[in-house]
């Protein structure tokens with residue numbers, strides 16, 4: 001379970017270009033829940049993810065994971081409990097190493113132990129099983145160098161590597177944004193398979209409204225550093241892309257009227 005309590009972050013406080021990134025943001029994500037965060041540019045989505053992962057220190061407020069206060073902890077102390085996949089498919093994997101070697105690297109990172117027996121049969125069988133979750137055939141390409149994989153396969157590999165340590169929370173930071181639409185859909189299917197198979201509590205930021213409609217249990221729309229709208233349950237099942245865009249439009253119209 002993730003709890004963000006009254007999170008506040010102001011950049012350039014008191015200066016003419018002061019920016020309120022998080023304005024008392026409150027958000028709770030239940031264990032096993034898949035939340036999809038949307039919002040216009042500057043709404044606070046990245047700031048929220050950075051505050052959760054520890055790369056952005058809050059001015060005030062709290063971040064709790066399964067009831068434990070993470071607020072003062074640096075990134076590396078949270079890393080065991082929080083996995084994050086970024087936009088760039090090149091970031092999460094080592095290009096010149098094979099799929100199996102990348103899985104071993106991830107295991108090393110997650111376990112913080114030396115892996116004495118290297119790529120032994122037991123380990124390879126385990127990697128094959130985990131990669132099969134993605135449904136992309138990567139389990140049959142353990143000896144393929146990662147730079148020979150497609151962008152979608154590579155990003156999906158990053159995902160399965162990131163969640164190897166059974167994290168309490170998975171953060172997906174626009175992880176399909178750099179991919180072409182078809183590949184983005186393939187990665188989303190792989191993501192859902194992994195999230196469901198491994199029962200991951202997941203918070204995904206996306207600008208893709210179709211993905212926000214099609215995936216996850218709850219849509220969370222941010223605006224001006226706060227939760228502007230939440231759509232879950234039955235309402236989420238019925239929501240359309242134009243409904244979501246309408247909420248952006250309403251906000252813009254009211255802002256125009258107010259100005």
Ligand SMILES: Nc1ncnc2c1ncn2[C@@H]1O[C@H](COP(=O)(O)OP(=O)(O)OP(=O)(O)O)[C@@H](O)[C@H]1O
Pocket residue numbers: 011012019020021039040041042043044045046047048
């Ligand atoms: N490092 C920073 N220095 C100064 N201002 C920042 C910084 N990071 C974010 N901001 C400001 O905080 C506000 C929220 O930005 P943030 O990047 O969190 O929004 P976002 O919803 O992720 O936007 P986008 O969809 O464009 O990525 C914006 O006004 C932004 O300009």
